[in-house]
Amino acid sequence: MENILIILIAIAGTTTAYFISIYLNKGPTMGAAVTTLLSGIVFSYMDSELGLTLAVVATTGAYAGMISKKKAPRIWEMIIIGFIVGTISILATSTYVGVGGKLGTIAAISCLSWIGMKKAFNIEIVKETDDAKKKGSLKKGIQSY
Amino acid sequence: MKIKETNKNILIFSVLSVLITWFLNHKMGCGPIIANGLVGVVGALFLPGMLAGAVFTSSFVGMSGLNVIPTLFGTIIGGITVGVVIILTKEIYAGVGGKGGTTAATATLITKTILSLIK
Numbered sequence: 001m002e003n004i005l006i007i008l009i010a011i012a013g014t015t016t017a018y019f020i021s022i023y024l025n026k027g028p029t030m031g032a033a034v035t036t037l038l039s040g041i042v043f044s045y046m047d048s049e050l051g052l053t054l055a056v057v058a059t060t061g062a063y064a065g066m067i068s069k070k071k072a073p074r075i076w077e078m079i080i081i082g083f084i085v086g087t088i089s090i091l092a093t094s095t096y097v098g099v100g101g102k103l104g105t106i107a108a109i110s111c112l113s114w115i116g117m118k119k120a121f122n123i124e125i126v127k128e129t130d131d132a133k134k135k136g137s138l139k140k141g142i143q144s145y
Numbered sequence: 146m147k148i149k150e151t152n153k154n155i156l157i158f159s160v161l162s163v164l165i166t167w168f169l170n171h172k173m174g175c176g177p178i179i180a181n182g183l184v185g186v187v188g189a190l191f192l193p194g195m196l197a198g199a200v201f202t203s204s205f206v207g208m209s210g211l212n213v214i215p216t217l218f219g220t221i222i223g224g225i226t227v228g229v230v231i232i233l234t235k236e237i238y239a240g241v242g243g244k245g246g247t248t249a250a251t252a253t254l255i256t257k258t259i260l261s262l263i264k
Binding site: 026027028029030032033034035036037038039040041044055056059063064065066067068070071072081096097098099100101102103104105106107108109110111112115 | 176177178179181182183184185186188189190194197198200201202205206207208209210211212213214223239240241242243244245246247248249250251252253254257
């Protein structure tokens with residue numbers, strides 16, 4: 001149950017940071033910083049150990065949400081990246097404890113894993129071009145080849 | 146030797162960012178996450194994009210535990226190290242979420258090694 005909660009919070013952190021950064025156009029630093037600050041404040045009111053774990057996981061997710069629109073153009077990709085963040089966070093609890101940057105490294109591994117998966121399985125995120133918008137011939141979404 | 150204005154600013158703000166985060170984290174008792182969030186929000190509000198990113202990245206080093214960076218002197222070494230790493234890796238993996246954290250982790254491990262040599 002705790003692990004499911006960790007994965008859900010990681011997805012929430014990643015999506016929130018991406019939303020603030022890309023959709024609200026505030027930039028990646030503001031997106032991640034606001035998510036980090038909010039998670040730190042909100043989860044500090046929870047049960048001490050679980051609250052701390054969730055705050056850390058949300059923060060890791062927020063760092064992953066700093067990804068650029070070019071690398072991850074759709075917000076649903078954040079759900080997959082968040083899932084990877086949550087899974088790695090569960091597995092890497094006891095690794096490099098106290099080393100600043102550990103969370104960011106987990107975020108980078110998650111983002112690179114998803115970018116790699118997209119390349120490996122030829123998953124292409126199709127974006128509507130101006131011409132296509134006019135013709136209405138190109139559908140939004142994923143196209144797998 | 147002339148240091149570019151941008152690089153000089155990155156170095157100065159990196160040191161300040163590590164110092165403030167470490168101070169908020171360990172001396173004020175805010176904890177690493179709130180300290181990092183505060184420094185990041187203030188940086189994003191008042192500094193231009195590139196410098197704000199550098200401040201947020203450097204702030205990760207200040208999140209280190211006392212077993213890694215035990216003193217204020219350590220934070221200065223950490224700030225200089227992370228500043229140099231940021232300057233040297235500006236173009237690498239730009240836009241990949243977590244790049245800053247990886248940079249900070251590298252800088253933290255270098256700092257830890259330097260501090261262990263000085264002891």
